[in-house]
Amino acid sequence: MTATTTFVAARAAVRAVDEAAAAGARERHLRLTKPPGSLGRLEDLGVQLAAISGQVPPPVPEPVTVAVFAADHGVISEAVSAWPQEVTAQMVANFGAGGAAINVIARQIGAQVVVIDVGVAGDLLPGTVGVLDRRVRRGTRNLAVESAMTDAEMTAALDTGASVTHDAISDGARLLVTGDMGIGNTTASTAIVAALTGTVPVVGPGAGADAATMERKSQVIRRALARLPDEPAPLRVLAEVGGLEIAALVGFITAGAAAGTPVVVDGLIATAAALVATRATPLVGDYLIAAHRSSEPAAGPALDALGLSPLIDLGMRLGEGSGAALAVPLVQAAARILGEMATFDSAGITTKPA
Amino acid sequence: MTATTTFVAARAAVRAVDEAAAAGARERHLRLTKPPGSLGRLEDLGVQLAAISGQVPPPVPEPVTVAVFAADHGVISEAVSAWPQEVTAQMVANFGAGGAAINVIARQIGAQVVVIDVGVAGDLLPGTVGVLDRRVRRGTRNLAVESAMTDAEMTAALDTGASVTHDAISDGARLLVTGDMGIGNTTASTAIVAALTGTVPVVGPGAGADAATMERKSQVIRRALARLPDEPAPLRVLAEVGGLEIAALVGFITAGAAAGTPVVVDGLIATAAALVATRATPLVGDYLIAAHRSSEPAAGPALDALGLSPLIDLGMRLGEGSGAALAVPLVQAAARILGEMATFDSAGITTKPA
Numbered sequence: 001m002t003a004t005t006t007f008v009a010a011r012a013a014v015r016a017v018d019e020a021a022a023a024g025a026r027e028r029h030l031r032l033t034k035p036p037g038s039l040g041r042l043e044d045l046g047v048q049l050a051a052i053s054g055q056v057p058p059p060v061p062e063p064v065t066v067a068v069f070a071a072d073h074g075v076i077s078e079a080v081s082a083w084p085q086e087v088t089a090q091m092v093a094n095f096g097a098g099g100a101a102i103n104v105i106a107r108q109i110g111a112q113v114v115v116i117d118v119g120v121a122g123d124l125l126p127g128t129v130g131v132l133d134r135r136v137r138r139g140t141r142n143l144a145v146e147s148a149m150t151d152a153e154m155t156a157a158l159d160t161g162a163s164v165t166h167d168a169i170s171d172g173a174r175l176l177v178t179g180d181m182g183i184g185n186t187t188a189s190t191a192i193v194a195a196l197t198g199t200v201p202v203v204g205p206g207a208g209a210d211a212a213t214m215e216r217k218s219q220v221i222r223r224a225l226a227r228l229p230d231e232p233a234p235l236r237v238l239a240e241v242g243g244l245e246i247a248a249l250v251g252f253i254t255a256g257a258a259a260g261t262p263v264v265v266d267g268l269i270a271t272a273a274a275l276v277a278t279r280a281t282p283l284v285g286d287y288l289i290a291a292h293r294s295s296e297p298a299a300g301p302a303l304d305a306l307g308l309s310p311l312i313d314l315g316m317r318l319g320e321g322s323g324a325a326l327a328v329p330l331v332q333a334a335a336r337i338l339g340e341m342a343t344f345d346s347a348g349i350t351t352k353p354a
Numbered sequence: 355m356t357a358t359t360t361f362v363a364a365r366a367a368v369r370a371v372d373e374a375a376a377a378g379a380r381e382r383h384l385r386l387t388k389p390p391g392s393l394g395r396l397e398d399l400g401v402q403l404a405a406i407s408g409q410v411p412p413p414v415p416e417p418v419t420v421a422v423f424a425a426d427h428g429v430i431s432e433a434v435s436a437w438p439q440e441v442t443a444q445m446v447a448n449f450g451a452g453g454a455a456i457n458v459i460a461r462q463i464g465a466q467v468v469v470i471d472v473g474v475a476g477d478l479l480p481g482t483v484g485v486l487d488r489r490v491r492r493g494t495r496n497l498a499v500e501s502a503m504t505d506a507e508m509t510a511a512l513d514t515g516a517s518v519t520h521d522a523i524s525d526g527a528r529l530l531v532t533g534d535m536g537i538g539n540t541t542a543s544t545a546i547v548a549a550l551t552g553t554v555p556v557v558g559p560g561a562g563a564d565a566a567t568m569e570r571k572s573q574v575i576r577r578a579l580a581r582l583p584d585e586p587a588p589l590r591v592l593a594e595v596g597g598l599e600i601a602a603l604v605g606f607i608t609a610g611a612a613a614g615t616p617v618v619v620d621g622l623i624a625t626a627a628a629l630v631a632t633r634a635t636p637l638v639g640d641y642l643i644a645a646h647r648s649s650e651p652a653a654g655p656a657l658d659a660l661g662l663s664p665l666i667d668l669g670m671r672l673g674e675g676s677g678a679a680l681a682v683p684l685v686q687a688a689a690r691i692l693g694e695m696a697t698f699d700s701a702g703i704t705t706k707p708a
Contacts, residue, residue: 033448034455035436035561039676040649040669082389083704090703094387099696101388107694108687125702207389295394312684313667315394322393329683330666333459340461342453348479349444350437 004258005166007158007251013258017051017286021058025050025338028057032341033349041311045289045334052262052287057338061175061262064111064328065168066321067252068095068102069161070131071119071244072139073184074148080187080217082208085139088183089122095181095320096130102179102320109328111177114168118160119182119244134160136244143188143241144220154235157244161251169259176256176263177328178270179321182245183207189272190298191221191241195228196275197305202297204268204317234279242276249273254280257287264331266324267294267317271302278306289331292316292323358612359520361512361605367612371405371640375412379404379692382411386695387703395665399643399688406616406641411693414686415529415616418465419522420675421606422449422456423515424485425473425598426493427538428502434541434571436562439493442537443476449535449674450484456533456674463682465531468522472514473598488514490598497542497595498574508589511598515605523613530610530617531682532624533675536599537561543626544652545575545595549582550629551659556651558622558671588633596630603627604634611641618685620678621648621671625656632660643685646670646677 004010025047030036037043049058070092076085094100095115098107106113116132117124121139124131136156140148149157168176186206194201201221203214224241232240238247250273256263257277265274265288278285290308293299295317303310311327344351358364379401384390391397403412424446430439448454449469452461460467470486471478475493478485490510494502503511522530540560548555555575557568578595586594592601604627610617611631619628619642632639644662647653649671657664665681698705 032455033445033453034672038561038670038672039455040671042668042670042680087704090701091387094696094701094703097696097701099387099694099701101386101393101691101695104690104694105687108683108690207392311666311668314396314665314684316392316396317394318388318392326396326684326687329462330668330680333462333680336458336462337455340453340458341455342448342451347444347448347451347453349448350441 004255005163007162007254010162010255010258011281014281014283016283018054019051021054021056022047022051024056028338031343033344033347039337042334042337045331046338049262049335052260058335060332060335062332063172064109064175064177065173066102066106066111066113066177066179066325067164068113068115068179068181068321069118069245069248070181072121072182073188073243074140074142075144075187075220076184077142078144078216078220080213080220081183081206082213083183085121085183088181089120089124091181092117092120092131093125093128096128100320101318101322102325105322105325109325111325114164116164118157118248140243143224147240148242149239151239154239154247157247158251161248162255165252165255165259169261174261176261177321177324178249178252178266180245180249180269180319182243185243185245185269186296187217187220188241188243188246189269191224192237192272192276193298193302194221195225195232195237195241196234196279197301199301204296234276238276246273250277253277254284257284262289263287264289264291264324264327266291266321267319268296268299269319271299275302275305291327358609359517361516361608364516364609364612365635368635368637370637372408373405375408375410376401376405378410382692385697387698387701393691396688396691399685400692403616403689406614412689414689416686417526418463418529418531418682419527420456420460420465420467420531420533420679421518422467422469422533422535422675423472423599423602424535426475426536427542427597428494428496429498429541429574430538431496432498432570432574434567434574435537435560436567437537439475439537442535443474443478445535446471446474446485447479447482450482454674455672455676456679459676459679463679465679468518470518472511472602494597497578501594502596503593505593508593508601511601512605515602516609519606519609519613523615528615530615531675531678532603532620534599534603534623534673536597539597539599539623540650541571541574542595542597542600543623545578546591546626546630547652547656548575549579549586549591549595550588550633551655553655558650588630592630600627604631607631608635608638611638616643617641618643618645618678618681620645620675621673622650622653623673625653629656629659645681
C-alpha cells in the first residue's frame with residue numbers, strides 16, 4: 001500500500017483492478033449459505049472490493065478517513081446561492097468543533113474526519129481548530145466571466161488532494177470517503193457535469209436556492225460553458241468552471257485509486273470530481289463506490305456517465321460527505337459477507353434442488 | 355419500557371405515538387447546521403424516532419436484537435420451492451453457529467441474534483446450539499388444501515413472538531429487527547399480501563424457483579385464496595394461508611410497538627407479517643421502519659399498503675433479517691443527527707439569505 005503525493009504521480013500509479021480476484025469472489029459467493037444472488041448488489045460490491053484488493057475474501061475496508069475539502073467560489077458574486085459566502089468559514093469551524101452532520105455520522109461509523117481549507121475566501125474564525133491550512137487562494141475567480149483557476153492554482157489543489165490521501169493511507173486508512181463544503185459549489189459542479197457529458201445543465205436548488213436564483217445559476221453556467229471548446233479536456237473543464245475543493249477531490253480520488261484503496265463518493269460535488277478524475281485517468285473508475293443518489297438533478301447524469309449505481313437513495317443533498325459516510329457500513333458488510341459466511345460445504349447444507 | 359407476553363395483551367397496550375415530540379423534532383431539524391430538508395428521509399426517520407420515544411432528541415436506538423423465527427410450511431409438498439425442506443433445519447444450525455449472512459451483518463452492527471424454532475418440520479441437527487425451542491408443531495399444514503394453522507396453533511405462535519419481544523426488551527434491547535427462515539415462506543407471504551390488499555398475487559422466485567415452480571406457486575396461492583371470504587379478517591388470513599414464523603413475527607412486531615420500541619422490518623415475509631399486525635392493530639404502523647425493498651414482487655404492494663418507503667434498495671431477497679440489519683446504522687444515524695449536531699445559534703452560523 002503506497003501513495004503518491006502529487007496528482008501527476010498518482011495518475012501514473014493507478015493500476016487495473018484484479019479480474020482474477022473478482023472471478024474468485026463471484027465463485028465464492030456461489031458457495032456461501034444463501035441462494036445465489038440473493039444479496040443483490042451487496043454481492044457485486046464484495047466482488048469489486050476483491051478486485052480492488054486482489055484478495056478473496058477482501059479485507060474489511062477499515063479504518064475509514066473522511067476528507068472534507070472546503071473552498072469558496074467567486075461565482076457567488078452572481079447571486080447564485082441562498083447562503084452568504086461567510087457560511088463556508090463558519091462551517092469549517094463547525095467541522096473542526098465536531099458539530100456538523102458529517103462529524104456525527106463519522107463518529108457513528110468510527111471514521112476519522114480530516115478538514116482541509118484548500119481555498120476559503122474569508123479568514124477562519126477565531127478559535128477554529130482541527131483544520132489543515134492548505135489554502136491555495138481566497139476562493140476561485142468568478143467562473144461566469146473568467147477561468148475559475150489558473151493551471152498553477154489547479155495543480156496546487158490537485159496535489160493537495162493527493163497529499164491528503166498520502167497522509168491518510170500512511171496513517172492506516174483503508175477506505176477513503178469524499179467530503180466537501182463550499183458556498184456556490186453546486187454551480188461549479190453542475191457546469192462540470194454539463195461540460196463533460198455534453199448535456200444541457202440541469203440546475204438544482206443546492207443549499208436552498210429559489211426559482212429566480214436557479215435561473216441565474218443556469219444562465220451563469222451557460223455563459224461559462226460557452227467559453228469551452230467542443231469536447232474539452234477534463235482538466236481544462238476543471239480549471240475553467242471548477243473549484244479548488246473540487247480539484248482537491250480529483251487529486252484525493254485519483255491518489256486513492258493509485259494506492260489501491262476504494263473511494264466512497266458522496267453527492268453532486270464529489271461525483272463531478274469523480275467524473276473529472278475518471279475522464280483524466282479511466283482506470284480510476286473501478287475504485288469508486290457511489291454512496292447515494294443526491295437529490296441535485298445533475299448528480300443523475302454524472303452517475304450515469306460514470307456507470308455507477310448508488311447504494312442509498314434518501315433524497316439527501318447536504319454534501320460534507322454525509323451520504324458517503326452513511327454508506328460505509330454497507331461497504332464493510334459486503335466485505336465481511338465474503339470473509340465470514342459459512343459455505344454450503346462447511347455448514348453441511350443441501351445444495352441440490354428438491 | 356414494559357412489554358407484554360401475549361399477543362392479546364400486546365394489542366391492547368399499543369399507544370399512539372407522540373405527535374408533540376414529532377413536531378419538536380421537526381422544529382429542531384430547522385435549527386441544525388444544514389440547509390432545511392437537506393438530509394432528506396433521514397430527517398423524517400429522526401422525527402419518527404422522536405414520536406415513538408416521546409423525546410426530542412430521541413435516544414439512539416440501541417442495543418439491537420434481531421429475532422430470527424424459523425418454521426416450515428406444509429405447502430412445500432406442492433413443489434413450490436427450489437430447495438428441500440431439510441434446509442430449514444440446516445440453516446437453523448447455521449444461525450446458531452454464527453455462519454449465516456444475518457450473523458455476519460449482526461456482528462458488524464453490534465446486534466444480538468436470537469434464533470427461535472417456532473415450527474421447524476425436521477429434528478434439529480445434532481450439535482445445533484443457540485436455538486430457542488418454541489416449536490408449536492412440525493411445520494404448518496398444506497395451505498393449498500386446508501388451513502395452515504388452527505387458531506390455537508396460531509395463537510401459540512403469536513404469543514411466542516410477543517414473549518421474544520418481552521425477553522429482548524427485558525434484556526435491554528431498544529431496537530428490534532425482524533428475521534425469518536422457512537422453506538416455502540414466500541408462498542405463504544405472497545398469499546397473505548394478495549388476500550389483505552385485494553390484489554392478484556404476484557409471485558417471485560423466492561430462494562430461486564424456476565418458471566414452472568413459480569407457476570405452481572401461483573396456482574397454489576389462487577386455490578388457497580379461493581377459500582377466503584371477501585375482505586377477510588387479518589388473523590383469519592394468517593391462520594388460513596400464513597406460517598408459524600409469520601405468526602410469530604406478527605406477535606413480535608405488535609409487542610414491539612406495545613413496548614414503545616421501533617421495529618425494523620425486513621423483506622417480503624416480515625412485510626407480510628407487518629401488514630397482518632397493522633390490519634389487526636392499526637396503531638402498530640407508526641412504530642415500523644421498512645428497511646429495504648425486497649426484489650420479491652409481492653413486497654411492493656405490501657409496502658404500499660403499509661404506507662412505508664424502504665431505506666435501501668439493493669435487490670436483496672435473502673430474508674433472515676439481513677436487509678433490516680443493514681439498515682440499522684441509518685436508523686441510529688437519524689437519531690444521532692438530532693442529538694449531536696450543533697444548532698445555527700450554538701455554532702454561530704449565519705442563517706439569513708445572502
